[in-house]
Amino acid sequence: MQKELWIVANWKSNKTIIEALEWVSIVGPNLQIRENIKIVVCPTFNCLTELNKEIQTHNYPVALGSQDLSPFGIGAFTGEEAAELLKDLIGFSIIGHSERRTNFSETDDMVTKKVQQAKEHEIIPLVCVQGPDVPVPEGCNIVAYEPVWAIGTGTPDTPENAQKVAAEVKSRIPNINVLYGGSVTSENCVSFIKQPDISGLLIGKASLDMEEFLKIVENCGTV
Ligand code: PGA
Numbered sequence: 001m002q003k004e005l006w007i008v009a010n011w012k013s014n015k016t017i018i019e020a021l022e023w024v025s026i027v028g029p030n031l032q033i034r035e036n037i038k039i040v041v042c043p044t045f046n047c048l049t050e051l052n053k054e055i056q057t058h059n060y061p062v063a064l065g066s067q068d069l070s071p072f073g074i075g076a077f078t079g080e081e082a083a084e085l086l087k088d089l090i091g092f093s094i095i096g097h098s099e100r101r102t103n104f105s106e107t108d109d110m111v112t113k114k115v116q117q118a119k120e121h122e123i124i125p126l127v128c129v130q131g132p133d134v135p136v137p138e139g140c141n142i143v144a145y146e147p148v149w150a151i152g153t154g155t156p157d158t159p160e161n162a163q164k165v166a167a168e169v170k171s172r173i174p175n176i177n178v179l180y181g182g183s184v185t186s187e188n189c190v191s192f193i194k195q196p197d198i199s200g201l202l203i204g205k206a207s208l209d210m211e212e213f214l215k216i217v218e219n220c221g222t223v
Pocket of ligand 1: 183204
């Protein structure tokens with residue numbers, strides 16, 4: 001049986017609603033994927049409603065995720081996006097990305113609270129770990145190993161080292177799925193997903209480009 005693969009696009013703070021709709025209207029109908037491959041797109045919050053409508057209307061094989069969510073529930077938390085309010089739009093949420101840890105002082109404790117909020121509202125948390133020893137909150141069954149120095153630099157980790165880290169995480173937390181992220185492209189994607197303990201990819205820059213993203217999905221489908 002082929003292993004389950006996750007291909008997750010992290011658009012970060014990019015794309016207007018019009019650009020996001022254009023992306024999904026071109027990528028959506030061109031995705032020829034096997035059942036074992038799941039495609040998740042994580043746009044900015046302001047694109048979620050429109051993208052959700054577009055995906056539902058055309059039944060594209062794409063799930064929506066957010067790039068973060070609030071560590072709190074609904075209420076007096078100005079500027080926050082509560083899981084309870086997002087749950088009708090998303091099935092996933094990236095949590096604890098290194099850019100949030102660095103630029104927004106996000107701590108392991110906040111990551112744990114966000115994971116709890118996600119789980120309470122049936123959103124799958126995709127926790128980013130920057131190395132094998134980063135704590136993974138209880139109840140997570142999918143993480144992305146993303147070494148900070150590999151993000152947006154054009155210098156990915158080696159598939160062998162990513163495999164080693166994935167195996168270490170898996171030995172600590174049974175039944176966890178480990179994705180790799182950091183400078184993934186259509187040229188190197190296959191070398192990562194071929195590794196026995198890597199279950200997919202978290203893709204930043206290369207996911208913004210429709211053709212490049214389609215190529216990544218197509219190449220992953222050959223494994
Ligand atoms: P990158 O980003 O693919 O642009 O390196 C990955 C990420 O930050 O999730």
